[in-house]
Amino acid sequence: MNTILQQSFAVSFQYPVCFTEDLFDPSNSLFVDALEKGKICKTFFVIDDGVAKAFPNLIHQIQTYQKVHHDRFSLSADPSMVPGGEECKNDPEIYQQVVRATHEFGIDRHSYIVAIGGGAVLDMVGFAAAISHRGIRLIRIPTTVLSQNDSGVGVKNSINYFGKKNYLGTFTTPVAVLNDFNFLKTLDDRDWRAGISEAIKVALIKDLDFFEWLEQNQKAMAAREMDAMKTQIIRCAKMHMDHIAGKDPFEFGSSRPLDFGHWAAHKLEHLSDYRIRHGEAVAIGIALDSAYSHLKGWISEEDLMRILGLLQGLGFSIYEPELSGENLIQGLREFQEHLGGQLTIMLLEKLGKGVEVHEMDHELIEESVALLQHKSGKLILS
Structure with a gap:
């Protein structure tokens, strides 16, 4: 005799894709508006080292922004720097670095990992966030044309494996996508x-x-x-957003x-x-x-x-x-x-x-x- 219990449920996903300039100007509330309200949210930033070099004041701007908005979020640790481009997706040690940070700094499912960088860094950090604690909240801050108009707005996260593009990955929605056009000015x-x-x-x-x-x-x-x-x-x-919201x-x-x-x-x-x-x-x-x-x-x-x-x-x-x-x-x-x-x-x-x-x-x-x-x-x- 077979007993079959049929399970069925639907989950609705929503997230904003925002466009701005001077995201970490203390007067710009876009970042804190993306966080859960009514609590001080723990955050951990992972930054593309190429972006950090192009914007040497970025970490200081983030720290200053946090001090102004200390009643909305905290920094669990200094930002982690990772190499940009496909290197960060080809070397498993790099995504594991992010996973270790979630353990060492107590980043839980109610915390936020904030990824700042090009599409490869967003892919890698998103994958690390998705597999840690079965999913840590992710905020994407794309810094290239490609990541702002395509890869950063979607629901895919991945790393390369076995010499194959995006072999390991997840479909996981971000909490928010925050695009700052100023990041584009230093692109080659x-x-x-x-x-x-x-x-x-x-x-x-x-x-x-x-x-x-x-x-x-x-x-x-x-x-x-x-x-x-x-x-x-x-x-x-x-x-791209209209297509993602479609059939599949x-x-x-x-x-x-x-x-x-x-x-x-x-x-x-x-x-x-x-x-x-x-x-x-x-x-x-x-x-x-x-x-x-x-x-x-x-x-x-x-x-x-x-x-x-x-x-x-x-x-x-x-x-x-x-x-x-x-x-x-x-x-x-x-x-x-x-x-x-x-x-x-x-x-x-x-x-x-x-x-x-x-x-x-x-x-x-x-x-x-x-x-x-x-x-x-x-x-x-x-």
Whole structure:
């Protein structure tokens, strides 16, 4: 005889994604407003060491801010510095450093871990917070274009393992995402540019009007005009948030439209030993999947040239030597493994509209690579 008790419940998730300047100015209450009210909240800050070097007064600003708002939160210890970029996700010792801190400083489920840095640091710290005490409250403070318009606003946390991108991770919502545009001012040109690839991605699969806006404002963004960048970031973040709130926020299925251009990008990062940064790899992945869509007869040559022209106009490469060979096809297999189901790849039916496919022609992938290699030496004017 079988006895089956059926369990069913739903949990609602809410968190604010905020945009500001001078987050730790004592007169700016945005940070303390994100904390639980009616108590002094214990906090522990983990800071990307590149951000700390670019903003040498940051720790002092945080300490001063806490003294002004001492009735709202405390600092459990001095902030912990961690390396930025993929290094922090590749070395298990670094996430374990954060986990040890939760033990040593008594960071419990009612405390807050505050992560300040680029997307890799947010991923790593979020993973450490999620597995400590089965989940410590996390506040993300993204400091790059890519983390402010895409990765920082979502629900994913991860580290790399077995040489594979994001192999270990969780889906865990933050308490709040606090974006301070001032952090963008010290980015080098590569990091300033890199995050725009995620805006191109979401525009191509969801919003032709946004793609045309990106075309019209590419020179302003390339010239580091802040108003254009702010508009791009907020608009891109909103589109990512709208998608996350849709049918499958924790990706139980195999459909991942926001990974347009990413199956190749993840492999390119690894093959280049992370010489190619994530946003740069995504730009190349977009170029590859757009070329494939063109060779399939779905988008015209004119449309393909518009896409490549926008990428090159912003300063992206559309081809790197690592793009060639069997290793790229292996990346396709690893992407399917990561999905955990049937292969599902987002391509372009037309500009502003994606279409999912469940198989890719390996010969056509090679033709797409050859096409990009041919076009890479030419500046395509959009």
